[in-house]
Amino acid sequence: MLPPELLQEGERQMTICNACRYCEGYCAVFPAMELRRNFTKADLTYLANLCFDCRDCYYSCQYAPPHEFAVNVPKLMSQLRVETYREFSSPAIFSALFRKNGLAVSLITFAALAIIVLLVLGLKGPGILFGIHLGEGAFYRVVPFLAMTIPALAMALYGLTVLLMGMVRFWRETQGHLSEMISLSDLWRATKDAFGLTYMKGGGAGCSYPDASFTYSRRWFHHLVFYGFLLDFASTSVAAFYDHFFGWQAPYPLFSVPVVLGTVGGIGLVIGTSGLMVLKYQSDRDPAEAKMLSMDVAFLALLFFTSLTGLVLLALRDTAAMGTLLVIHLSVVAGLFITMPYGKFAHVAYRYAALVRYAIEQRRTHSVNP
């Protein structure tokens, strides 16, 4: 259940926006809004997930607070998105993690660290943890291969399942038939919009982030994070392939495909997440929702530490610090994987679904009204 007062507020603000429409050129939210006259829970859920929080509309709004109409679309949409993520994830007991996400993510990551340290110390002893390990299979002498890969795979599969189920529920809730999702041209448009961050361009202006002046910095940092993440994912996949099919065990040489991909991706992630965190820190709190900010920071911090510890591990893998660094790195990765369906990562699923719905809607509108 979305809070009824939030839905009421959403309907109130969207009714004002729909009578004004000055912000039509900034993003997808407003053209989608214009196809509607009433704003039900389904409409608001959909519109909220089309919003990229660029805040252009907020600073351009003649009705923003202190005007008595008090229109604050970025804040409203952030509030709605927090509730969307919670509502569509399952099981309910874990969905509550969205409520105090920053705290939850930190606790889970520290718990993972404690468990991994205890296991390594208990089962292998301090000699292994603090020793120097060289050559093929060095990492697995500290944390055995299966102990590393099986939990990771299990968590990844679990996370993906939860997100996919959420996406399907979101699609149904926003009045879509599942069969509609299978249109290649719509999927292509949505994919282009997602990979190109079309709606962080603000109709050519960029985002009003961290303050009222327009800039593309948020979009570039997000690109670094997203493509850095993809490169790291590719690195891990290649490594898994090497291991499984060729029996080549990590660590790999500095100029091997997994290490190069991982390093470039890791550097992109470190710069991108730092940049976004600086922007968040500087950002105007008036159009922000505290719960969303906490979720953003938790996710960015996890990505940042995942890549930083990965890079440091790479640099010091031939020293006695390797064991400690590996344990820390794996703990952060565990935190990332465990909280994947219950944190900001979830935005990928709902935003993509919303972009597909938008592509379908716009195609239909323009084919009826050329």
Added chain:
Amino acid sequence: MAERKSSVDVLIVGGGNAGLCAAITARRAGARVLLLESATKDFRGGNSRHTRNIRAMHKAATAYLTGPYDEEEFWDDLLQVTGGETNEHLARLTIRASEELGEWMPANGVRWQGSLRGTLHLGRTNLFMLGGGKAMVNSYYNAASRLGVEVAYESEVRELKIGDGEFISAVAICNGATHEFNANAIVVASGGFEANIPWLKEYWGEAADNFIIRGTKHNQGQMLKELLKHGAKPVGNPRGCHAVAVDARAPKFDGGIVTRLDSVPFGIAVNKEVKRFYDEGEDFWPKRYAIWGGLIARQPDQIAYSVVDAKALPLFMPSVFPPVKAGSIPELASALGLDPAVLVAVVDKFNRAVRPGAFDPRSLDSCRTEGLHPPKSHWARAIDTPPYYGYPLRPGITFTYLGITVDEHARVVMQGDRPAKNIFAAGEVMAGNILGKGYLGGFGLTIGSVFGRIAGREAARYATA
């Protein structure tokens, strides 16, 4: 706080579009500029914060304009709406200079977009600012501050000291304290007097209490009054104001675009005595847009009610307040506070007078009434499909026409047709020179931008000579 004798070349009164264009231009010309804005930073920009497009001459279609709009067509449009109440020399100068705005505005941070949906009729003649007027105003303030223009908010000029047709100083209340500002030249860009209800009452009587002011509460006309007092030559009909029909539930000030209602042509409009008073289907937007405010202002208690049925609802832009909704005409009448029996009779009579026709909201169609007074000439369809909807309407004042005469250098013309050498005016305070009557969408911004730039240039030239 000590009295501040400002060491600026050019003092600008008013931080809307015209004042900002003047400030930026004067600063670029090398003058030290101080701009006084009476609003807080949040509400800065006067009525410009409610605008969304600007009419500009152009020789060919562009990425943002669907076709050419040349000087003659622009002039013809102006001549038509003003019925000749314009100064051709200043008007043509404005039209010609508007051609540069398509480049000048983006050079100062403004961005364009394609015309908004629902305003396609302006897609050829008017440039749309991305994000609308407040985004434009924000861009100008950023540009001004980068250039080194000094801006003081919550600073309202109360008095002008003028001797022998020459500006000496301006006395302002800044955050509650009185300051006197000296400058070599002054640009007055402080808008009209539409938010000054006592002043409106001089022409409209008590009716003005029921007017809704669509824009800023800061347009009190104080500078207009001061200049007139010092012998500036007035222009424009003092009683004249541009008024549209707005939702009666709108806030008294700053309701802006969202409170306007265009339901009238798709139903009937009655006054509080439940009488129809004008042909609802006479003409298209923008003509009907421009006359309905005035029509309602002349009804008892300055209120009217637009009544439509379910089939009309999707035909006009949604407005900010939901309509009053009822399953029957008597119920609707009660909800609106009208006499149910009378409204039923009016609707019945209207429905019986409707002649069959081909309904087309995009043309002056053949759906009309016969034997009805006043008639409904177009878009007349029986009001017979529940649920029924009603909107209370009031006059919404957009701007006033009374202004100060200027010459082609934006210099204020004093009695005896002598231009003041260091007093310049731009924007709504002088728009009456060019738009003496009527309404032309996006033209107020054109006048403000062109004369703001002229005033800034000329004031800087005088002040730094």
